Amino acid sequence: MVRGLLRHPLFIIGFIIVFGLLTASFIHATVYDGYIPSLEDQLTKKDDSLLKEGSPPYNPEVMPPMGSDLLGKNLFVFLISGAKYTIGIALIVGFLRVVISLFAGIFYGNYLMRVNKYVASIIDAFHFIPVSLLAYLILNEVLVGKGTLTITFEYSFPERVIFELVILTIIAIPTTSLLIGNQTNLIMNKEFITCVRTLGAGKIRILRKHVIPHLMPKLVINYLEQIVQVLILLVHLGLFHLMFGGTRVVSTSILGDSPPVYDSLTGEWSGIIGESYRQLFLYPWMALFPLMMFAIVILAFNFMQEGVKDALTNPKYRIKGRKKKRRHNQPRQQVSITDESFQAASGNQSM
Amino acid sequence: MNHILVRISSKFIFIAIGIILLGSLTQLFSGIHIDFSAYTASVAEVIKGLLHPAEITYIVKGREYNIFPDLVDNWFYTMRLLFLSLLIALTACTTLTYLTMLLPQKVINVIKFILFSLKSLPDLLVAGILQMGVIWFYQQTEILIFQVANFGDNHSYALPLTALAILPTVLLYRIMILDVETELQQPYVELARSKGMKKRRILFVHIFRNVLISTFLHSKYLMWFLLSNLLVIEYIFSINGMMRFLLFMGSPAILTVGSLMVFVPVFLFFSIFQMMLEKYSAQKVEL
Numbered sequence: 001m002v003r004g005l006l007r008h009p010l011f012i013i014g015f016i017i018v019f020g021l022l023t024a025s026f027i028h029a030t031v032y033d034g035y036i037p038s039l040e041d042q043l044t045k046k047d048d049s050l051l052k053e054g055s056p057p058y059n060p061e062v063m064p065p066m067g068s069d070l071l072g073k074n075l076f077v078f079l080i081s082g083a084k085y086t087i088g089i090a091l092i093v094g095f096l097r098v099v100i101s102l103f104a105g106i107f108y109g110n111y112l113m114r115v116n117k118y119v120a121s122i123i124d125a126f127h128f129i130p131v132s133l134l135a136y137l138i139l140n141e142v143l144v145g146k147g148t149l150t151i152t153f154e155y156s157f158p159e160r161v162i163f164e165l166v167i168l169t170i171i172a173i174p175t176t177s178l179l180i181g182n183q184t185n186l187i188m189n190k191e192f193i194t195c196v197r198t199l200g201a202g203k204i205r206i207l208r209k210h211v212i213p214h215l216m217p218k219l220v221i222n223y224l225e226q227i228v229q230v231l232i233l234l235v236h237l238g239l240f241h242l243m244f245g246g247t248r249v250v251s252t253s254i255l256g257d258s259p260p261v262y263d264s265l266t267g268e269w270s271g272i273i274g275e276s277y278r279q280l281f282l283y284p285w286m287a288l289f290p291l292m293m294f295a296i297v298i299l300a301f302n303f304m305q306e307g308v309k310d311a312l313t314n315p316k317y318r319i320k321g322r323k324k325k326r327r328h329n330q331p332r333q334q335v336s337i338t339d340e341s342f343q344a345a346s347g348n349q350s351m
Numbered sequence: 352m353n354h355i356l357v358r359i360s361s362k363f364i365f366i367a368i369g370i371i372l373l374g375s376l377t378q379l380f381s382g383i384h385i386d387f388s389a390y391t392a393s394v395a396e397v398i399k400g401l402l403h404p405a406e407i408t409y410i411v412k413g414r415e416y417n418i419f420p421d422l423v424d425n426w427f428y429t430m431r432l433l434f435l436s437l438l439i440a441l442t443a444c445t446t447l448t449y450l451t452m453l454l455p456q457k458v459i460n461v462i463k464f465i466l467f468s469l470k471s472l473p474d475l476l477v478a479g480i481l482q483m484g485v486i487w488f489y490q491q492t493e494i495l496i497f498q499v500a501n502f503g504d505n506h507s508y509a510l511p512l513t514a515l516a517i518l519p520t521v522l523l524y525r526i527m528i529l530d531v532e533t534e535l536q537q538p539y540v541e542l543a544r545s546k547g548m549k550k551r552r553i554l555f556v557h558i559f560r561n562v563l564i565s566t567f568l569h570s571k572y573l574m575w576f577l578l579s580n581l582l583v584i585e586y587i588f589s590i591n592g593m594m595r596f597l598l599f600m601g602s603p604a605i606l607t608v609g610s611l612m613v614f615v616p617v618f619l620f621f622s623i624f625q626m627m628l629e630k631y632s633a634q635k636v637e638l
Binding site: 118121122123124125126127128129130131132133134136137138141142154155159160162163167228231232235236239240273277280281284287288291292294295298299302306 | 366367368372374383468470472473476483579586594601
């Protein structure tokens with residue numbers, strides 16, 4: 001499957017986009033030391049060419065290619081540096097979701113199928129409450145730090161990050177586990193499993209040698225799907241001013257009448273959206289470019305997913321000669337048959 | 352257990368239980384720690400509150416208000432948006448699929464790829480582009496197609512409905528084309544064609560009937576998609592709807608009551624559909 005995938009154009013395009021963004025982001029962090037061109041930076045160099053254009057944010061013509069944010073930072077470089085966080089979070093949360101759901105699903109598919117109808121209906125409740133709403137209500141208390149001059153959080157930064165990762169993961173566990181459980185059950189009811197069982201294979205062996213290999217392609221597709229879900233969830237949470245790792249809510253006036261300024265703690269993409277979407281009409285590039293980056297990454301993962309699906313069903317990408325090749329590479333053992341070998345074989349049998 | 356009414360009502364009860372369990376989920380976490388006793392207490396309280404829904408209150412700027420009848424207005428608006436956009440999406444994608452299938456296969460493949468790419472756009476980006484498009488059009492021609500912002504009690508429909516219906520239409524449109532394509536390979540299509548029936552007639556009379564069933568089976572996923580879409584749309588257009596209310600006032604009791612109020616009509620709608628389909632197609636349709 002893997003080698004077939006590497007010949008699939010859709011998969012390759014998707015993979016190159018994601019991989020390219022990640023590499024660019026890491027190169028930016030290591031080689032360029034995370035340097036983001038900004039107004040402040042120009043001012044320290046006594047260069048005031050930007051100031052002639054007025055105060056930030058600058059539009060894409062003044063600061064190519066994507067304009068600047070509210071503080072005059074170059075948006076494109078900022079987005080590249082944030083790519084590793086956003087894609088990283090999606091990859092990690094998606095992976096956790098699938099792995100945990102795999103264990104839960106296998107358990108469910110093996111032991112709890114009798115109550116499947118009821119459990120499935122209860123879990124159906126997830127379809128009537130938007131996930132973003134649930135996630136927002138749970139995370140809001142922990143992630144938001146308030147204040148006018150000094151902003152205080154109840155929990156430390158690592159605690160908040162871990163809590164957010166955990167919540168983003170478990171919020172999808174019930175639905176994903178149910179899905180994997182049903183798929184496991186489908187495989188367990190296949191005829192060959194009965195054969196294997198009559199041949200004397202134990203539960204663990206059936207799982208390891210038969211169920212998981214059959215589940216694997218579905219898990220890969222599911223993983224890519226979950227990544228997309230996480231990215232969309234991040235967009236929504238960003239819109240509601242919940243940024244990854246915490247939001248600093250800075251009240252601009254002591255009376256609290258004017259709307260507070262929301263500040264992200266990491267350079268993660270969704271953090272930019274919430275603040276800039278409010279000013280969509282004034283500075284459209286500030287909201288639309290981060291959203292477009294999200295769209296590109298989601299598209300890339302969807303391409304990969306479609307590539308996997310196609311590579312599994314389309315015979316063009318199936319590799320046939322693999323077994324033969326391996327046989328050619330291995331030197332054949334010379335076996336000479338003598339009377340003794342017959343005796344040895346029959347002797348073994350009688351034992 | 353096989354009668355359809357029994358199946359539907361038992362499903363109804365279990366989903367309702369699920370919503371009650373989910374509604375208190377926020378209480379399961381106090382800070383970053385798990386607090387089971389608070390969760391069970393909250394569930395008990397929510398159930399008690401459900402028996403006397405009129406006594407549930409919310410607090411704005413230190414003053415307490417009853418959620419009823421305030422919430423009913425929000426609920427009506429949200430329901431109208433939800434069902435109208437569903438209706439728009441269904442009509443649009445059915446017509447579009449019908450027209451698409453009459454085109455040559457090469458064009459269909461291009462359309463499929465475009466739809467697949469459009470599917471990846473985040474709902475927020477679609478809404479943003481739409482908003483900017485309306486403004487741009489206004490600047491060019493001085494014609495305001497849609498009311499862009501919402502003021503006070505003035506309910507606007509056109510822009511939120513369009514923003515809400517675009518992505519579900521794209522999604523359904525793509526699913527429907529794929530469904531029609533698999534249906535086209537059925538032997539009865541070949542028979543009809545060999546009898547000399549026109550493609551248009553086969554599509555309209557035979558294929559669409561069968562495809563509607565399989566499209567309907569995707570509607571659960573679609574509903575979920577619409578609801579989370581609705582949350583975003585209500586937020587960015589500052590619509591006084593149910594979702595936005597839940598977002599800002601989401602105490603366990605309010606979240607549960609609100610979700611149940613969304614769930615009941617949607618469930619009834621789909622149940623009626625399901626009953627009609629089962630009668631019509633004489634087979635079990637499970638949602």
